[in-house]
Amino acid sequence: MLYGVFSDVHSNYEALAAVLDYLEDLGVGGWICCGDLVGYGPDPDACLDRIRGLKNLSIICGNHDLAVLDRIELEWFNQYARAAVVWTRTNLSETNRAYLEGLTARLETPHFTLAHGTPRNPPEEYLMSPLQFRDNVPLVNKWPLFVGHSHMPLLFRYAEGEPDKVDFRFMEDKEEPLPRAADGVMGPVALNPGSVGQPRDQDNRASCGVYDSDKGTFRIFRVPYDVGVVQEKIRAAGLPEYLALRLAYGQ
């Protein structure tokens, strides 16, 4: 089956719609969402309404979702993120608030595992180094592990033929074979599809991925959308100007 994999939507509806339309056209039959549905952007309800309608969806929440629900301390958030969390609290329907309340920051399915940050500390730890990957491997039962949080399309796995070495790198738009054994069991691999609504790798196109569970591959796709429309909505909502500017630069 093809799974559409996406994360860190951050209330950016134009980016979300572009990504979902693109992935639907590719024929995905299931969806994987790694959290941070809201925060930063101007369209929390539109994003959640669309996400709630996806069929065969495995989904978790992220630290921004938990902050909107007042379940995580705001002191670690920068001033722009904090302002957006406070704004979102008063611009979210009861239905969508209840939906967020039903999500966890880590989820294991019979086919894969989701954690917003890491399995060890799902809402807050950024998976950014080989050492963190090694530390988290014993905490996962079902591979692949899909993560978000860093807003970067990243891959972590043990290097082919060199189990002492971690292959850790940015993914570009090309098919990545995953470490699947001859018996079909997937080995340790962590995949971050990058961010839909606020990419931070200096590419302002929305980022997403496709996991092909039959072939055992993963591929990143970058999807352009109308950044200017979202910037105007951010300004009209009274959210910080910095949140509009950074979208143009992919930062």
Ligand SMILES: [Fe+2]
């Ligand atoms: Fe995020």
